[in-house]
Amino acid sequence: MRILGFLYLLIFLPFILGNLIIGKKEYNGNFISSFIIGFLSILSIFHVVYLFIMIGRLQFHILYYCYIAILSLLGIFGIIIMMKEHRKFKIERIHLKSKLLYLCFLMVLAQMIWQITHTMFIYGDDFSYITMVNDIVESDTIYGINYHTGELQDVSDTLYKYLLTSYYPFLAVLAKFCNVHPLIVCKTILPIFLIPISYMVEWEFSQYLFIKYKNRITYLICYSFINFVAGFSWYTVSFRSWTWVWQSKAVLATIILPFVFYYSYSIFEGEFSKRKLFILMIAVSAACGTTIMGIGLTSLIILSQAMICSIRHKNIKNIFGGIIACSPALISMVLYLIFRIM
């Protein structure tokens, strides 16, 4: 049952929601693309629901039931749409005879197994994050516990940077829904899902660089290899990917930012559509929920891409598009400033 809980929240719902958002025309049986968009959507929806509940100072169980209800309703709606439009589950054709494919699978699998079977002996800041997740689950409050002592505290005593971060309450929902301790969710279960998702993003990224399937696989193998050997600093994306991959900063650096990078490029350089802009807004909103830094970093990527493409094509439409895509970040920034002043 617990496994089913994870599969429902982290595989089934993202896929259905991704399908719903991506639209029939653009769906074209692309499982990976719709799954990534769906995954970002569940983070994004949670962020919106969380902000209302947090500002209303409501308890955690209200957030939990609201979120699960909204997601399930959207899931049912998604299934109905899929059935009405006769969409078929079609996974991108995999060349099973390709040795490179197996090598790629092996490298990703090795990274996953390593993280599942090992833990970092240094603590870093993960102690405070997992503590906060567990405190939310056990106390039924949202950041209402002093994470140093475990005692109740007024929410206004919590740092505003945590209050505006919805990712850890999301992990609390995940732990409660699957009835698994947050320590196990974060350190063992999430790497199984998050590491492949980060490679899926790179796989999607590679389609803008290479046409041939074999070349894309080669790129992914290179990426995995560089990920493994880029241990030169503790501030790289590789570090995030190889250490605390479940942390909000890691999700931002390994999944959301690369997605935003190639997706905004595809919009400003290629086909500009309202739906694509909306998907980019979803990604920005998901980034805002991970960490305060996500607000700035996603906006910088989008606006830089928009600016460069506008200069290249002498088309000011991209800049407006970029500003619209960054609107969730703008709202988060306003909230951030209000919390900071208060």
Added chain:
Amino acid sequence: MIEEINELFWNNSSYLLIYTLCIVMLLREKNICKKGRKMFLCYSIAVYIFLICNPLFIAIAFKFFFSLKEEYVRMFYILPIQETICYVITILFLSIMKQKKKILGIFILVVIVLISSNTFISQGLYVVPENIYKISKESLEISNIILEDCGGEADAVIRKEENANDSLYWGIRQYTQKIHLKSEIISGDDFDREYYEVFDDYWKRLEEEVSFDYVICDDNSEMCKQIEEKRFDFLGKSGGYVVYKRSD
């Protein structure tokens, strides 16, 4: 500041050189790298020069958003370093047609990248966990001893060291919220020197400031030797730590 940030990120490795070489390759190979050129080249150069290393941008960022260099260095996340390197490597690999040359090329490349840096595994950052929760065995056992005894919530005092690597303290906090850990942050040396010499005074002050029913301390510490005189009974032990409970 710019130099410090770069030093912090690149950490004197040759990755900056590799990345620069890849950018130069993109500049040179106009035909092969058409798509990647568009995507990486303008963006990487513009972001690196006009944002990450721009003194004006740094000043604004530090005024409103960042307080530490370690935070600002995360700006490098927006630079597609790995993607650029991988793209150029793949392009190079594909441009070598002969199989033998390809193998030689891969070998040279692997050697260059390996000597440029090291893996996170080789840095000794990992350990095999002692339990499914991936916290220390002592944290788990001591938490369970207290939780079984109190049956609900418990107030405990623990010696918490200054550094963040206090695995016992954070192990308990991560495992359960039901044990409230009330203590001051004291480094081990200060604790022994200043407080144990006047243990009675320290104890009196501790009991005035916080209410608690459980005490967790090092097996061989001064606190452990004197605590039983303070109406506390031995409750359990794990590893090098002992748990005492207030006598009824």
